[in-house]
Amino acid sequence: MEFDRCLFNPEDEISLPEFYQKYRQCLPMLVVVVGGHNGTTEFDDTPSDTIIRYNKFQSVKRALAQDPKTRRNYISIPVNAKYKFNVIKSISTKNKADHTLAEILDTYPLPVLIQFSESQEIPSEGRNREGTPYQLLITHVYEEVFIQGNFITEGKITKHPSSFSLCPLISVAPIQGFTDRTKKEYDKYLKKLEGYVNKNTVFSESQCNLAIKILKPDADELKDVLQTYQNETTVSHPPPSIPVRGQSLKKARQEGDDDDGEDYEVMEQPMEEVDTYRVAAAAGTPSYVNDRLCQVKPLVAGQDDADDEEGDMYEPMENPDENTTPSKPVVISKPDETPPPPRPVEKPNVRSRSLPNTGAPTPKDTTPPARERGHSTSCADEPEHCKKPLVTNTTNAFDIEEKSIQDIGEVLCRLRLNKYVERFEEEMVDGEILAGLSVEDLQKEFNFSKLEAMRLFKYIEKGHIPK
Known part of the structure; x- marks a missing residue:
């Protein structure tokens, strides 16, 4: 089957993501690649003018975590990949048992903190330069869709299946028939292809791209995933309406309404104030809360205030003599106010003195200029x-x-x-x-x-x- 013999409408050309949305329930289908793309992998590398029989859509379940290297991108790990992981329950506790990512997601709710098991070769996306595995916080689980089918070249269909990612740079158009054959002959040809594929080809998830990928936040693969997460975290309550000038949003009171409604809350009566400094002891003798800290002598029960003023807690002071001249106040400098350091005495500049004119030339100073600290002698011509x-x-x-x-x-x-x-x-x-x-x-x-x-x-x- 040659490209020149295919009957298709160029206006039906659509990209692969659009093809998935429009023909999700219409496979198998014979298509021609109108706009090809030389991709980075075999899953998004399809030349133009190629005829493919799309057989089914295959979903690959993936887990998403933030890339620990950049803290901006995301790392996407296939759930059914061959790698083993350890669950980290706390900073100091780690589950040393090895589990597949599918087992972890079935056991633990999201988000879950994991790392690659050290019993295997850790991929470069999951370890640092020293080889220590990164800790990955799995926050999302999504599905990447592939189209699986068989190439048709020189009228023959390939036995081995091919998987194609939904690359937006690849466009296809459905084939409606042959230019040199009738509609009945075309339908017979499609049934012959279907019988061959059902007998010789097996499609599975393992034929899709199961590699670990580093994705940017604006990647087409993550648009729906991150957008759904943002919608879930957004408060669903509608914002309050904007009040109209001159109108109040407060409902008018009706007759019979009481002020003791739900707008008020009953408050408990305040308790009597307690002197927390003097607390009554069990025997009735008052003591002090901070006796041991302050070393305050406790009061004696039954002692009058007059006796307290003449007790050991007070020290008699001499009355100042009226004829005595008051002493000068002593100025106490604050500890923070340190006197400024003495100003260094400027040394006379010996070189600036005028030498007696003896007729001999003035000797030049051959002492090299002092270099700044920390510079090597090899930095003469540095930037x-x-x-x-x-x-x-x-x-x-x-x-x-x-x-x-x-x-x-x-x-x-x-x-x-x-x-x-x-x-x-x-x-x-x-x-x-x-x-x-x-x-x-x-x-x-x-x-x-x-x-x-x-x-x-x-x-x-x-x-x-x-x-």
Whole structure:
């Protein structure tokens, strides 16, 4: 069956997502690829002018979690994939038993925290540079739809099935018949194809794309998933109506209504105030709450106020003599007000003194100018941002991705790697890109020596600056 013999209407051309919505219940169907696409995988790579017999739609169940590397993208894991996982119940507790993702989703409600089992080879999407598995919080479960069918080339149908993702860049049109045959002959040809496929071809989920994928939030595959989640989290109550100017939303009171209705709440009567400082003891003798802390002498029961004033709690003071001149008040300086340090005495500038004119030329000062602390002697021709003084290292492994290209240049100077500054600026290497480079990448791409690469890699890992 050749493309030139196919009878189809070019106006019926639609993309694969539209084809799924329109012909969901109409398969099997013979189609021709009008607009092909050279995709990144075999599941979205279909050339134009290809004839395909679409047999069925196959759904692949997937679990969605936020990508721990970027915190912006999402990682999509097939539920029926071959990988094993461990359930993390708390920060310090982990279920060491290995389970498939399908078993975990059947047992635990969403969201559920998992990680790849270390008893297998962990994929790159689920581990860090050291090989430690990431902790993934599964928040969504959705289905990715594929179209499964068989190619028809040179009038022959292939025995092995093919799966096609709903790529919006691929468009097809239904075939209505042959240009050189009748409608009856075309229907007979379709029945012959159906009998061959039912006898020789088996379609299953394992023939679809079961790879782990990193998806951006605006990916077509996630639009309906994230939109549904946002709708579920949105409050379903309608907002209150906007009041009309001059009208009140408060209902008018009717006759017979009492103020003691639901608009009021009965309040409990306040209790009598209790002196929390003096509390009566069990024997009737009052004591003090903070006796031990304040070391206050307790009161004696039955003692009058007059006796208290002359007791041990008071110390008699001498009456001031009227003829005695009052002493000068003592000014107590606050502890925070420290006197300013003495101003250093300016030394006379020896060089500025005029030397006696003896006829000999004035000797020039050959002392080299003092360099700023922290700079090596090999930084004579450094870029401007390399000549800044060193700052105490406060970098850690978590803020390296926030550094700019200029910051990375300063880091190279601090590590005495200033000869690579211009190359890093040409390649536009910032903190995000530098965090993804390994020792081998630095040696291969930038011709680092092993020690230089290790020096920079230790800074990337933990902000280490050689002392």
